[in-house]
Amino acid sequence: MTLTLTLPQASGGLQPYTLRGTTPVRPAPGTRFNRIAYSAAHVVADPLAAVDPWIHCAIDWDATIAYRRHLWSLGLGVAEAMDTAQRGMGLDWPTSLELIRRSLDAAKDMPGALVASGCGTDHLVLENVKTVDEVIAGYEEQMAAIEKLGGKLIVMASRALARVAKSPADYERVYDRILSQAKQPVVLHWLGDMFDPALAGYWGSGNVEKAMDTALGIINANPDKVDGIKISLLDKDKEITMRRRLPAGVRMYTGDDFNYAELIAGDGVGKEATHGQSDALLGIFDAIAPAASAALGELAKGNVDAFHAILGPTVPLSRHIFAAPTRFYKTGVVFMAWLNGHQKHFTMVGGQQSTRSLQHLAELFRLADAADLLEQPELAVRRMKTLLAIHGVEA
Numbered sequence: 057m058t059l060t061l062t063l064p065q066a067s068g069g070l071q072p073y074t075l076r077g078t079t080p081v082r083p084a085p086g087t088r089f090n091r092i093a094y095s096a097a098h099v100v101a102d103p104l105a106a107v108d109p110w111i112h113c114a115i116d117w118d119a120t121i122a123y124r125r126h127l128w129s130l131g132l133g134v135a136e137a138m139d140t141a142q143r144g145m146g147l148d149w150p151t152s153l154e155l156i157r158r159s160l161d162a163a164k165d166m167p168g169a170l171v172a173s174g175c176g177t178d179h180l181v182l183e184n185v186k187t188v189d190e191v192i193a194g195y196e197e198q199m200a201a202i203e204k205l206g207g208k209l210i211v212m213a214s215r216a217l218a219r220v221a222k223s224p225a226d227y228e229r230v231y232d233r234i235l236s237q238a239k240q241p242v243v244l245h246w247l248g249d250m251f252d253p254a255l256a257g258y259w260g261s262g263n264v265e266k267a268m269d270t271a272l273g274i275i276n277a278n279p280d281k282v283d284g285i286k287i288s289l290l291d292k293d294k295e296i297t298m299r300r301r302l303p304a305g306v307r308m309y310t311g312d313d314f315n316y317a318e319l320i321a322g323d324g325v326g327k328e329a330t331h332g333q334s335d336a337l338l339g340i341f342d343a344i345a346p347a348a349s350a351a352l353g354e355l356a357k358g359n360v361d362a363f364h365a366i367l368g369p370t371v372p373l374s375r376h377i378f379a380a381p382t383r384f385y386k387t388g389v390v391f392m393a394w395l396n397g398h399q400k401h402f403t404m405v406g407g408q409q410s411t412r413s414l415q416h417l418a419e420l421f422r423l424a425d426a427a428d429l430l431e432q433p434e435l436a437v438r439r440m441k442t443l444l445a446i447h448g449v450e451a
Contacts, residue, residue, distance in 0.1 A: 059437045062449060063418040070449065073422060075437070081346050081366060081428045087131055087353035091320060091333070092307065094172060095127050095341035095348070096138040098389050099147060099155065103403040113151045113405050120155070121162045123398055127342075130349035133170030134159060135210060135337050139251065142386055144215075146406020149179035153201055160205050172243055172337075173202050176212035182254075185216040188226050195234050209242040210286070210337075211235075215254040224260030224270040231274045241283035243309060243337065246271060248289040250382045264289070268298050279303040286311045286337040290378075292319055299334060300326050310334035313378045313385070317367040320352075321360060339385060340374040343392040344429055373423040376416075384411040388420050395424065395439055396431040402443065414447045 059075040100123065105114030124134050136159045137143055137152040147155075156173045163169040177185075177194035185191065191214055202209060211234060221227055235242065249256040259267035275282050284307030287295055292315040299308040307330050310319045322333025341348045351367035354360075377388035387408055394402040402409055421440050430436040444450075 059433055061437055061441055062444070063421065063440075064415050064444075064449065066415055066419070068415075075425050075430070075433055076428075077433075078428050080431045080433070081350050083130060083346060083350035083353050087349055088356055089131055089352040090356040091352055092133065092170070092309070092335040093131070093341065093348065093352055094133040094135040094170065094309070094337040095345060096135040096337065096339045097124055097127055098342055098386060098393065099142060099405060100393075100399045101401075101403045101405045103401045109146075109403075109405065109407045113146055113148055115151060115155070115405070116399075117158060119399050121158055123393065124159055124162060125166065126398065127345055128163070128166045128169040130345050131352070132341060132345060132349060133172065134163075135172055135174070136160075136207075137174040138210065138212070139174075139247070139339065139386075142405045142408060143174060143176075143212075144178050144252075145383070145386070146404070146408060149198065152178075153198075156202060156207055157205055160207055171207065172210045173207040174212045174245075175199050175202050175209045175242075177214040177216045178212075180216050182215055182219060185220055188217070188220055188230060191217045191220060192230055192233050195230070196237070199234065199237065203239050208240055208283075209238060210245055211242050212245045213247045213252075213255050213258055215252070218255050218258055221260055224266075227258075227260050227270055228274055228277075232277065235274075235278040235281040238281050241281055243283050244271070244275070244285040246285060246287040246289070247311070248287075250290060250380070251288055252383060264291075264294055268294070268301075272298065272301055275306055276303050279306060282306050284309045284335065288312065290314045290382075295319060295334065296323070299331050302331055304328055308334045309337040311337055311339075313338060313340045313374045314371070316340065316374070317351075317364060317371055320367075321355065321363060339389060340370070340377065343377065343389045344370045344373070344427070346431065347427065347429060369427040370429065373420065373427050373429065376420055376423055379416075381411075384408070387412045388417075391417055391420060392424060392429070395421070395436040396429075397435050402439075414443070414449075417443065 100119035102114040259270040286309040288311030324332040326332035354362035
């Protein structure tokens, strides 16, 4: 059946668009990977809660956990309470901890389900933080709470540390202290300022090479306490450079939502196998989960061409979702979940659904169709038409 609707153009005009009519991407049952792949999973807001969404956080827990079960069923791990979950932009620490608890509980019923949870300092009042010791105490508070639940840590980049640190030595002091206490190896987290301007100059330098030296020094001093590092700099060459310099046993988790396909496929160059390729901890895997699973399954079987044939068409979509201002990418992720029937509404915590234009969302729709990512095309068209009607477009 041909599906057509009217979509706005970047120029401001309207034009009919007909869906390609191709079969949505789906992985084969029982697909296995030879990479570790985490999806930074979003939360589903409760649109019926009687709260002011810019001030209070209301979560639809059933729908939120159901989406995690969907990701686990595809073989993907869940990076819990990370930035895609609106952490720091509507999702506060008490709600994040409840999310972590519920996710860890749900994972117990899913054999092999991976969960790693964001540990940060976002509960601190940024303007009141004056010392590195306060940052350490902030990390330790969240660390203790997550580890009490049995959770594996993702030590998130800290706005508070970026604010008060005066040198690389301050970063070394904080991370050495946290890593020395960790009950199991952690994933470190290097988020570029394109994702969060408050993290500019992280690791004590605005020069990426110098910052990388500091991060690698911390990892080399604590190799048994570091599972890997996720970097989100949107620069594949810098990721590859750092990947090749990691100590044995430490993984590179790509957070590059522009170049993930080639980084995951790898180049085979490195001291050991994992340093010639990247594992994944990606926000975009939330939005393209079936394609990510299918592609990783092909890669595990040695079908590199099939891997790229599936994942390659998703890259233009990802680059669009993560276009500047990159910090608003969560809107596109939740929009995809709504189009594909994983939630009943296009409402986000913090009112973040308003951060992207109708033109942006219309182009996202076209790119999702081009990548065969509209899981229920008729539903996606109906919902896109609903959004268009709200904006005064008769589709």
